[in-house]
Amino acid sequence: MIDHLIDPSTEQLIDPFGRTVDYLRVSVTDRCDFRCAYCMSEDMSFLPKSEVLSLEELERLCRTFIDLGVRKLRITGGEPLVRRNVLWLFQQLGRHLDTGALDELTLTTNGSQLSRHAADLYAAGVRRINVSLDTLNPDKFLAITRWGKFDRVMAGIEAAQQAGLAVKINAVALKNFNEDELDGMLAWCGERGLDITLIEAMPMGDVGQNRADQHLSLAEVRTILERNWTLRDNDYQTGGPARYVTVAETGRRLGFITPLSHNFCEACNRVRLTCTGTLFMCLGQDDAADLRAPLRASADDEVLRKAIHEAIARKPKGHDFIIDRDRTNPAVARHMSVTGG
Numbered sequence: 001m002i003d004h005l006i007d008p009s010t011e012q013l014i015d016p017f018g019r020t021v022d023y024l025r026v027s028v029t030d031r032c033d034f035r036c037a038y039c040m041s042e043d044m045s046f047l048p049k050s051e052v053l054s055l056e057e058l059e060r061l062c063r064t065f066i067d068l069g070v071r072k073l074r075i076t077g078g079e080p081l082v083r084r085n086v087l088w089l090f091q092q093l094g095r096h097l098d099t100g101a102l103d104e105l106t107l108t109t110n111g112s113q114l115s116r117h118a119a120d121l122y123a124a125g126v127r128r129i130n131v132s133l134d135t136l137n138p139d140k141f142l143a144i145t146r147w148g149k150f151d152r153v154m155a156g157i158e159a160a161q162q163a164g165l166a167v168k169i170n171a172v173a174l175k176n177f178n179e180d181e182l183d184g185m186l187a188w189c190g191e192r193g194l195d196i197t198l199i200e201a202m203p204m205g206d207v208g209q210n211r212a213d214q215h216l217s218l219a220e221v222r223t224i225l226e227r228n229w230t231l232r233d234n235d236y237q238t239g240g241p242a243r244y245v246t247v248a249e250t251g252r253r254l255g256f257i258t259p260l261s262h263n264f265c266e267a268c269n270r271v272r273l274t275c276t277g278t279l280f281m282c283l284g285q286d287d288a289a290d291l292r293a294p295l296r297a298s299a300d301d302e303v304l305r306k307a308i309h310e311a312i313a314r315k316p317k318g319h320d321f322i323i324d325r326d327r328t329n330p331a332v333a334r335h336m337s338v339t340g341g
């Protein structure tokens, strides 16, 4: 039934809407050393380790996706750098950069473990990373992450830049939390040569508070920022939900990720794999495909390749996040830490 979707010459992953899927995000653990208020509840329960794929299994899954035309991999989590021996995975995947099969291997991290890993990440072929940082105020940082150590993250960013990694800051824009700081963060990033992307809080997972209380529209944020900065539209595109401008005064890029106010699905080129081998074809939908069973069913990759093609054939056209203003129910039941954003 899906044969018409498979280009026999390359087996490239093309979905029913003609979109080529060449970007895979892999969450290597659901665990984290922080408990960010918009991402997790304080008393999160995590998967038993027995359900989590081994690094060897994750490597085989990634390799199979690369065989099927994936050219960009982002390692995420939970916090990817708390997974034991995760550097091994970067080293294995980095080999595909050398052969030219992969264009980019990147990482999204909270920065807590970067000081000790930055140089090894660079050696493995990573050149750009995203570090999540929602405030430059150490007290507010502790309040939003619950467990995070601000100084360690600052040291981590410094170490990453020293190692040669380009760092982009990801900041979730939150009402009554950091709207008055975003100007300062833009200046801080400009001084350090960092790009920054602002993200609207997405209604994913029960975090024990009303999402409507957190929601800050980035359209509003842009208007506020434009009082002090010249924002020039820029046609940089990633196939994702971010829209970019250049901050004329600093020369750095500023991105806006607005899943609630814009529909970015028509150019979507990505799918997300969890650490249990579940493939989500859309961040905003619950449909998922189990790749762990086909992975373990046979040492021959053919079964796995077929399962991946079948999953891509179910990639939906788009999503429709809605923040329910009367209830605290999330639009998507799973937490962001399951798929890694």
Ligand code: SAM
Binding pocket: 032, 038, 039, 076, 077, 078, 079, 080, 108, 109, 110, 130, 131, 132, 170, 171, 172, 199, 200, 201, 202, 203, 204, 336, 337, 340, 341
């Ligand atoms: N732990 C790593 C980190 O914080 O960068 C990687 C995983 S984290 C789930 C990936 C990104 O998702 C972070 O930038 C985080 O701020 C963002 N995030 C988490 N929950 C979110 C939510 N409900 N809405 C919007 N962004 C969220």
Ligand code: SF4
Binding pocket: 032, 033, 034, 035, 036, 039, 040, 077, 078, 079, 110, 132, 337
């Ligand atoms: Fe951990 Fe990242 Fe979620 Fe914060 S956003 S709790 S650092 S996974």
